[in-house]
Amino acid sequence: MEAKTKDLWVLIETNDNGTAKNVGLELLGAGRGLADKQGGKLVGIVIGNNVDSAVKAATAYGADTVIVVEGKEYEHYTTDAYSKALYALVEKYGPTSILIGATNNGRDLGPRVSCRLKTGLTADCTSLAIDEESGNVAWTRPAFGGNLMATILCPDTRPQIGTVRPGVFKKTEPDEARTAEVIKEDFHVAPEEIRTELLELIREVADELVDLEGAEIIVSGGRGVGGPEGFKPIRELAEVLGATVGASRAAVDAGWIAHVHQVGQTGKTVGPKLYIACGISGAIQHVAGMSSSKTIIAINKDETAPIFNVADYAVVGDLFEILPILTAEIKKLKA
Amino acid sequence: MNMLVCIKQVPDTTEIRIDPVKNTLIRDGVPSIVNPFDAYALETAARIKDKDPSAQIVLLSMGPEQAKNALKECLAVGGDKAYLVTDRAFGGSDTLATSYILTSAIKKLEETEGKFDIIFCGKQAIDGDTAQVGPEIAEHLGYPQVTYAVEASVEDGKVKVKKEVEEGFEIVGVKMPCVVTVTKPSFDPRYPSIKSKMAANRKEIASITSADITDIDRERIGLKGSPTKVKKTFTPPVKSGGVKIHEDSNAATAKKLFDTLVADSII
Numbered sequence: 001m002e003a004k005t006k007d008l009w010v011l012i013e014t015n016d017n018g019t020a021k022n023v024g025l026e027l028l029g030a031g032r033g034l035a036d037k038q039g040g041k042l043v044g045i046v047i048g049n050n051v052d053s054a055v056k057a058a059t060a061y062g063a064d065t066v067i068v069v070e071g072k073e074y075e076h077y078t079t080d081a082y083s084k085a086l087y088a089l090v091e092k093y094g095p096t097s098i099l100i101g102a103t104n105n106g107r108d109l110g111p112r113v114s115c116r117l118k119t120g121l122t123a124d125c126t127s128l129a130i131d132e133e134s135g136n137v138a139w140t141r142p143a144f145g146g147n148l149m150a151t152i153l154c155p156d157t158r159p160q161i162g163t164v165r166p167g168v169f170k171k172t173e174p175d176e177a178r179t180a181e182v183i184k185e186d187f188h189v190a191p192e193e194i195r196t197e198l199l200e201l202i203r204e205v206a207d208e209l210v211d212l213e214g215a216e217i218i219v220s221g222g223r224g225v226g227g228p229e230g231f232k233p234i235r236e237l238a239e240v241l242g243a244t245v246g247a248s249r250a251a252v253d254a255g256w257i258a259h260v261h262q263v264g265q266t267g268k269t270v271g272p273k274l275y276i277a278c279g280i281s282g283a284i285q286h287v288a289g290m291s292s293s294k295t296i297i298a299i300n301k302d303e304t305a306p307i308f309n310v311a312d313y314a315v316v317g318d319l320f321e322i323l324p325i326l327t328a329e330i331k332k333l334k335a
Numbered sequence: 336m337n338m339l340v341c342i343k344q345v346p347d348t349t350e351i352r353i354d355p356v357k358n359t360l361i362r363d364g365v366p367s368i369v370n371p372f373d374a375y376a377l378e379t380a381a382r383i384k385d386k387d388p389s390a391q392i393v394l395l396s397m398g399p400e401q402a403k404n405a406l407k408e409c410l411a412v413g414g415d416k417a418y419l420v421t422d423r424a425f426g427g428s429d430t431l432a433t434s435y436i437l438t439s440a441i442k443k444l445e446e447t448e449g450k451f452d453i454i455f456c457g458k459q460a461i462d463g464d465t466a467q468v469g470p471e472i473a474e475h476l477g478y479p480q481v482t483y484a485v486e487a488s489v490e491d492g493k494v495k496v497k498k499e500v501e502e503g504f505e506i507v508g509v510k511m512p513c514v515v516t517v518t519k520p521s522f523d524p525r526y527p528s529i530k531s532k533m534a535a536n537r538k539e540i541a542s543i544t545s546a547d548i549t550d551i552d553r554e555r556i557g558l559k560g561s562p563t564k565v566k567k568t569f570t571p572p573v574k575s576g577g578v579k580i581h582e583d584s585n586a587a588t589a590k591k592l593f594d595t596l597v598a599d600s601i602i
């Protein structure tokens with residue numbers, strides 16, 4: 001497909017209640033510089049139901065134009081409804097580039113749409129730039145579990161699409177006074193065209209909101225905490241720091257903590273300002289999910305633990321003795 | 336029930352080291368393994384077959400001749416038959432070209448093996464980590480898909496999938512034929528027995544080349560057919576200057592950590 005404009009699109013993923021997920025708003029901040037360099041507009045794409053608040057957020061976080069597709073069928077994400085809607089919009093408007101959050105839904109939708117468009121998709125990017133020579137987007141992403149970085153171009157087909165890791169880019173300050181052109185597209189998908197049916201939704205911990213992707217600070221525990229009660233010092237430190245609790249797969253598999261807390265290749269990918277790994281060895285699958293954190297503190301009694309290779313602060317010692325003292329000191333400091 | 340499982344042979348990324356001098360990946364001597372997510376996909380299919388012994392599991396891989404070793408391993412833990420798509424013309428393919436080639440091979444296979452009701456893929460291959468080939472096969476075939484599956488069963492002519500989402504899990508029903516991509520489930524793949532290993536070793540693995548897929552569009556395969564191009568690769572900058580804190584006692588370590596974090600304005 002030929003691009004009809006120089007515009008850069010950002011998919012603003014919505015929650016079932018119509019609010020915007022953080023990652024889309026982060027990508028508006030990241031997309032501004034790219035859109036300006038490409039010489040086009042920054043366009044927010046909002047698909048969902050009752051999405052007024054998401055449209056407002058997209059405007060406040062920097063979209064020049066917001067294109068909205070609204071309907072009951074978009075309330076809960078389905079591959080069929082969302083891929084049809086996004087494909088129809090791309091066909092009509094012809095953007096040059098599209099950024100999609102690398103969430104479970106984003107990574108379900110991205111390949112479906114890029115394949116329908118017969119264009120390239122770069123998955124799970126951690127850095128974005130414009131290639132000076134060619135003017136294409138230079139998508140940089142980790143491969144081999146984070147051992148290698150690759151910069152990828154999509155020179156000949158349009159749009160060029162990438163999914164981008166949540167938490168890598170920070171949201172800019174919202175400007176509630178901004179205005180944007182809002183275009184409502186009346187596009188609907190018939191129920192029989194949606195070939196999957198949601199039978200049940202299992203929210204793992206209904207009483208506890210675990211927003212790892214949006215967290216500024218994460219305190220994580222691994223097999224080294226020794227059991228479910230071993231998460232107590234972790235939670236106590238998290239509380240004084242206003243942090244979210246994370247975990248390694250080993251701790252989750254052992255049944256010590258719910259899966260929603262898991263960080264890594266089969267859990268969440270996070271990028272907080274501060275990540276504190278306690279009793280985690282630093283297996284490649286864990287590190288793949290947290291290496292883009294700004295500052296990493298690792299507490300481990302094994303001096304040779306690979307987690308120390310990615311740590312800014314390599315703390316060698318017993319977490320059960322270190323954490324309570326650290327927590328107490330921080331409490332005093334904050335009092 | 337006729338199932339296909341896509342198997343990729345990958346280098347064991349946990350064994351990969353960086354050459355400290357040249358700052359490049361050391362791939363020599365790194366063992367090749369069955370992509371772990373594909374092993375989970377096969378186990379998921381095998382569990383469906385456990386309940387319905389008349390079911391068939393066909394394995395499909397694309398790669399060099401040595402990928403037959405990966406297929407052999409999979410034949411010993413649930414696969415009935417295996418095919419390898421292999422041709423120099425397929426080299427350099429990105430995910431779009433790979434999924435196109437695999438889809439063309441699947442259509443070819445269906446002429447003899449019958450239509451597949453469920454096509455399983457791993458969530459992602461651990462070398463590229465893209466998680467794209469599964470959904471792209473679904474798109475080429477025009478099938479519905481369910482990604483991030485941790486369990487799947489067949490009930491009343493539909494596939495019931497437990498799928499991981501950000502907030503927990505969803506139970507999703509999907510019509511067949513469909514594509515299901517599998518992430519790490521709560522169970523481990525089964526082990527081969529000596530008997531199943533021997534039986535697997537005796538099985539013939541047929542190769543499928545571009546000549547066998549007569550209607551394949553040569554503009555859409557290999558490097559030429561790949562819309563994405565790798566501009567450069569590099570090893571991530573190592574965190575230099577990581578501060579080590581290791582005092583004589585845990586209490587002293589804790590104190591020093593606190594003081595350092597305050598001094599560095601981390602907390």
Ligand SMILES: Cc1cc2nc3c(=O)[nH]c(=O)nc-3n(C[C@H](O)[C@H](O)[C@H](O)COP(=O)(O)OP(=O)(O)OC[C@H]3O[C@@H](n4cnc5c(N)ncnc54)[C@H](O)[C@@H]3O)c2cc1C
Nearest residue numbers: 222223224248249250264265266267279280281286301319
């Ligand atoms: C396909 C696949 C996907 C995976 N996905 C993920 C994933 O998403 N996330 C993930 O985390 N893992 C994942 N894993 C598992 C991963 O390979 C590791 O097994 C796991 O991360 C190990 O968890 P751990 O570090 O908590 O446990 P271990 O490796 O057992 O490490 C425990 C550490 O705690 C330290 N320790 C023990 N006691 C103390 C103490 N008192 N004080 C301080 N330190 C102590 C030990 O020295 C050790 O280093 C995956 C594996 C596969 C094959």
Ligand SMILES: Nc1ncnc2c1ncn2[C@@H]1O[C@H](COP(=O)(O)O)[C@@H](O)[C@H]1O
Nearest residue numbers: 341342397456457459460465466467468
């Ligand atoms: N060369 C290949 N041969 C067979 N299956 C593949 C191949 N490449 C990818 N797949 C399948 O697609 C899944 C996702 O791969 P990827 O998109 O490369 O992360 C893998 O887990 C496999 O099931």
